[in-house]
Amino acid sequence: MIKVEDLYKSYGETVAVDGISFTAEPGRIFGLLGPNGAGKTTSIDCISGVHKPTSGRILVGDLDIVRNARQAKAQMGVVPQEVALYEEVSARENLHFWGGACGLRGADLKSRAGEVLELTGLIDRADDAVKKFSGGMKRRLNFGCGIMHRPPVLLLDEPSVGIDPQSRVRLLDLVREQASAGVTVLYTTHYMEEAESLCDELAIIDHGTILADGSLDELRSLVGEKDMVKLTGTFDPAEVSRALGDNLPEIEIMESDEAALLVSMSDAAGNLAALLGVLQENGVVLRETSVRRPSLETLFIKMTGKELRE
Amino acid sequence: MSNLRYTLVAIRKDIGRFLKDPVGLLLLICMPAMVGTLVNLAFGGSDDTPTARLMIADEDDSLLSGLLIGAFGQGEMAELINTESVTRAEGEREVYKGRATALLVVPEGFGDSFLNGEPDTLSLLTNPAQTILPGIIKETLEIMTTGGGLLREFLGPQIDLINSESGSVSDSFSDQTISSMAVDINNLMEGASTWLFPPAIKFENISADTTSATDAEASMVTDEEKTLLWYFFPSLLTLLLIFAGMMLSSDIWKERQAGTIRRGLSVPFPVRWMILGKLLAGTLVVLTVLLLAAAFGRFVLRLPHQSWLAGALFLSLTGATLISGMTALQVLFKTERGASIVVMFFVMVMMFGGGSFFPLEAMPDFMQKVAMYLPNGWALIHYKAVIEGNSAPGDLLVPVIILISIFILSWTFCSWQIARRWGSGSA
Numbered sequence: 215m216i217k218v219e220d221l222y223k224s225y226g227e228t229v230a231v232d233g234i235s236f237t238a239e240p241g242r243i244f245g246l247l248g249p250n251g252a253g254k255t256t257s258i259d260c261i262s263g264v265h266k267p268t269s270g271r272i273l274v275g276d277l278d279i280v281r282n283a284r285q286a287k288a289q290m291g292v293v294p295q296e297v298a299l300y301e302e303v304s305a306r307e308n309l310h311f312w313g314g315a316c317g318l319r320g321a322d323l324k325s326r327a328g329e330v331l332e333l334t335g336l337i338d339r340a341d342d343a344v345k346k347f348s349g350g351m352k353r354r355l356n357f358g359c360g361i362m363h364r365p366p367v368l369l370l371d372e373p374s375v376g377i378d379p380q381s382r383v384r385l386l387d388l389v390r391e392q393a394s395a396g397v398t399v400l401y402t403t404h405y406m407e408e409a410e411s412l413c414d415e416l417a418i419i420d421h422g423t424i425l426a427d428g429s430l431d432e433l434r435s436l437v438g439e440k441d442m443v444k445l446t447g448t449f450d451p452a453e454v455s456r457a458l459g460d461n462l463p464e465i466e467i468m469e470s471d472e473a474a475l476l477v478s479m480s481d482a483a484g485n486l487a488a489l490l491g492v493l494q495e496n497g498v499v500l501r502e503t504s505v506r507r508p509s510l511e512t513l514f515i516k517m518t519g520k521e522l523r524e
Numbered sequence: 525m526s527n528l529r530y531t532l533v534a535i536r537k538d539i540g541r542f543l544k545d546p547v548g549l550l551l552l553i554c555m556p557a558m559v560g561t562l563v564n565l566a567f568g569g570s571d572d573t574p575t576a577r578l579m580i581a582d583e584d585d586s587l588l589s590g591l592l593i594g595a596f597g598q599g600e601m602a603e604l605i606n607t608e609s610v611t612r613a614e615g616e617r618e619v620y621k622g623r624a625t626a627l628l629v630v631p632e633g634f635g636d637s638f639l640n641g642e643p644d645t646l647s648l649l650t651n652p653a654q655t656i657l658p659g660i661i662k663e664t665l666e667i668m669t670t671g672g673g674l675l676r677e678f679l680g681p682q683i684d685l686i687n688s689e690s691g692s693v694s695d696s697f698s699d700q701t702i703s704s705m706a707v708d709i710n711n712l713m714e715g716a717s718t719w720l721f722p723p724a725i726k727f728e729n730i731s732a733d734t735t736s737a738t739d740a741e742a743s744m745v746t747d748e749e750k751t752l753l754w755y756f757f758p759s760l761l762t763l764l765l766i767f768a769g770m771m772l773s774s775d776i777w778k779e780r781q782a783g784t785i786r787r788g789l790s791v792p793f794p795v796r797w798m799i800l801g802k803l804l805a806g807t808l809v810v811l812t813v814l815l816l817a818a819a820f821g822r823f824v825l826r827l828p829h830q831s832w833l834a835g836a837l838f839l840s841l842t843g844a845t846l847i848s849g850m851t852a853l854q855v856l857f858k859t860e861r862g863a864s865i866v867v868m869f870f871v872m873v874m875m876f877g878g879g880s881f882f883p884l885e886a887m888p889d890f891m892q893k894v895a896m897y898l899p900n901g902w903a904l905i906h907y908k909a910v911i912e913g914n915s916a917p918g919d920l921l922v923p924v925i926i927l928i929s930i931f932i933l934s935w936t937f938c939s940w941q942i943a944r945r946w947g948s949g950s951a
C-alpha cells in the first residue's frame with residue numbers, strides 16, 4: 215500500500231507538487247495521469263526516496279519513507295522514466311547488480327535474473343552488452359531491474375514510452391500480472407487509452423495538483439452524458455457568447471478564443487445543425503468541426519481547459 | 525555487514541565495466557611507459573657524441589610548440605644538440621651552407637590543430653652531408669610527436685569538452701564564464717611556462733658529484749647506478765596516478781548521464797556505499813597497474829629500489845586518495861564541462877609542478893618546495909625516501925594515516941553532495 219498525504223515539493227521557486235493525497239491499494243493499479251510537467255516524476259521521486267518532500271507524509275505499507283527510508287525502500291521496486299542501465303555490460307549483469315543492490319544474493323539472485331530475463335523476453339540476448347539493445351529492449355530491461363527483488367510495491371514512471379505495440383502489450387500484461395499477484399502498482403502515464411485500459415483507479419494531475427480521482431466508473435460518471443464539440447475558424451468570442459446564450463442556452467462554452475471554440479452539449483449528433491446555424495448567422499467562418507463522445511479525455515479537457523497530448 | 529556486501533557488489537560492477545572497456549586502462553599503462561621511453565631515448569645519450577646544430581623556426585609560438593622545442597634543450601640532450609632560434613629563411617640558409625645539421629619548422633597554428641586533434645606537419649630540413657645527427661633529431665621528434673598524440677588521445681574527452689561550443693542550458697557556468705576560465709588557465713600556463721619549461725629546467729643535478737647528503741648514508745644504491753631512469757621512474761609512477769585519478773573520477777559523470785546514480789538513490793542501501801564501491805574499484809585498478817609497473821622497474825629495468833613493494837602500496841593508497849579527492853571535486857560542479865576544466869587545471873598543475881613530468885631533482889629549488897605541497901609531489905618525496913632506503917617503510921605510517929583520512933573525508937563529502945543534489949534528472 216502507498217499512502218500519500220498532502221505531499222508538497224518545490225524546487226526553489228518552482229512548485230512541482232502542490233499538495234496531493236491519494237492511497238494506492240495492494241493488488242490494484244493506481245494511475246497518475248497528466249501532461250508533461252504535471253508533477254508525476256516528482257511525486258514518484260518523493261515516494262521512492264530519491265527526493266525529500268518539502269512537506270507532507272508518505273507511507274509505504276506502514277513505513278514512513280523519510281523516517282524509515284531503508285526499510286521502506288526495500289519494499290519498493292522503482293522503474294525510472296529515463297532508462298537507467300549500465301550500457302557496457304550485459305543485461306544479466308545489470309540484473310545482478312540491481313538485484314544485489316536490493317538485497318538479493320547467491321543462487322536466488324542468479325535464478326531470479328533468469329526468471330526476469332524470461333519474463334521480459336530478453337533471455338536470447340541475456341549476455342549481450344546493453345549498448346547493442348534497441349530502445350524497446352532497454353525499456354524492458356529497465357522494467358526488469360525494478361522487479362528483481364519481488365517488491366510488494368511497484369512504482370512505474372511512464373514505462374511504456376517509446377516501445378513498439380507488441381512490446382507494449384507484453385509490458386502492460388506484465389504490470390497486470392504483478393497487480394494480480396498482490397503488488398501495489400503506481401503507474402504514471404500521459405496516454406489516456408493506457409490509463410483507461412490498465413488502471414483500476416486513477417488520479418488526474420496537472421500543475422502539481424490532483425484534479426479528479428477515483429475508480430474508472432466514478433470518473434466516467436463525472437464526465438456526464440454530454441458530448442464535446444470543437445470548432446475551429448474565425449470567432450468573435452464576445453459575440454459567440456451572446457449569440458449562444460440567447461439562442462441555445464443549454465450549450466455550455468468550455469473554451470473560446472478567436473480561432474477555436476469548445477462547447478459541451480447533449481446529443482451533439484442531433485443538435486449540431488442548430489449550433490452551426492446560430493454561429494453562421496452571427497458571421498462566424500468555420501473551418502473544422504469535431505465531435506467527441508464522453509470519455510476521460512473530455513473530462514480532462516473539462517478540468518484543465520487543455521488537451522492532454524503535448 | 526550488508527552495507528559491506530553491497531559495496532562488494534558495486535566494486536564487482538565497476539571492475540566488470542572497466543574490463544569491458546579496456547582502452548582507457550591500456551592507455552593508463554602505455555602512457556607512462558611511453559613518456560619513460562621518450563625521456564630515456566631523448567636524454568640517455570652518452571657524452572662523447574658529436575654535437576649537432578639544430579635550427580628551430582617556431583612560427584607557432586604557442587605553449588605546445590615551446591614544450592616540443594624545449595625538449596631539445598634539456599640536460600644531456602642539450603649537450604648533444606645545440607638549438608638556435610631562427611626564422612625559416614635564416615635556418616634554410618644555414619642548412620644549405622652545411623653549417624647546421626637540420627632545420628625544424630613548427631608551422632603557425634600547430635598548437636591549435638594539435639589540441640583539436642587535427643593532424644599537422646612539422647617539417648624537418650636536414651643537412652644531406654650529415655647522416656647520424658639528423659637521424660637522431662628525427663628519431664627524437666618522432667617519439668615526441670607519438671607521445672604527444674597519445675597524450676591527445678588520453679586527454680581527448682577533456683579537451684573536446686573544453687573546446688565544444690555546445691554547452692547545455694543547465695550549465696552552472698555560462699558559456700562566457702567557461703570560456704574566460706579556459707582563457708585564464710591558458711594564460712596561467714603560458715605565464716608559468718617561462719619558468720616551468722626549459723631553460724629553467726635542466727638535469728643539472730644528475731651527475732655523480734652532486735649526490736645529496738642523505739643519499740650518502742648507508743644506502744645500497746651507488747652513484748654509478750643512478751641512471752636517468754632511476755631518477756625519473758618514480759615520477760612516471762606518479763604521472764600514472766594523476767591520469768588514473770582523472771580518468772577514474774570522471775566515471776561518476778558517465779553514471780550520472782546513464783541515470784544509474786539516480787537509480788542508486790532509490791535502492792535500500794545508502795548511496796555512499798555505491799560510491800565507496802566505485803572508489804575502491806578504481807583503487808584496485810591503480811593497485812594492479814602500479815604493482816605491475818613497480819615490479820617491471822625492479823625486475824626488468826633492474827632499478828636498485830629498496831622496499832619497492834611497500835613503496836608501490838603506498839603509491840596505490842595515494843592513487844586511491846587522488847581518485848576520491850578528484851571525485852569530490854567533480855561533483856562540486858553542475859556539468860561535466862565545468863568539472864573537467866577545473867580537474868584538468870589541477871592535473872596540469874600537479875603534472876608540471878609536482879615532479880611528475882620533470883624529476884624533482886631537475887627542478888629549481890623553489891619549485892621543489894612548491895612540489896612538496898602538491899599531492900603527487902608530497903607522495904613522491906615519501907616514496908623516494910623509502911625506495912632509496914633513506915627511511916623505513918614503517919615511517920610511512922603517518923602519511924598513510926593522512927591519506928586514509930583524506931580518502932574518507934572526500935568520500936563522505938561526495939556521497940553527501942550526490943545524495944543531496946544528484947537526484948534530479950541527468951545533466
Ligand SMILES: Nc1ncnc2c1ncn2[C@@H]1O[C@H](COP(=O)(O)OP(=O)(O)OP(=O)(O)O)[C@@H](O)[C@H]1O
Nearest residue numbers: 225228230249250251252253254255256257948949
Ligand atoms: N530538478 C528540478 N529543478 C527545478 N524544477 C524541476 C526539477 N525537476 C522538475 N522540475 C519542475 O517540476 C515540474 C514537474 O516536473 P515533473 O518532472 O515532475 O513532471 P512530469 O509530470 O513527470 O512530466 P513528464 O511527463 O514530462 O515526465 C516541472 O515544472 C519541472 O520543470
Ligand SMILES: [Mg+2]
Nearest residue numbers: 254255256295
Ligand atoms: Mg516525468
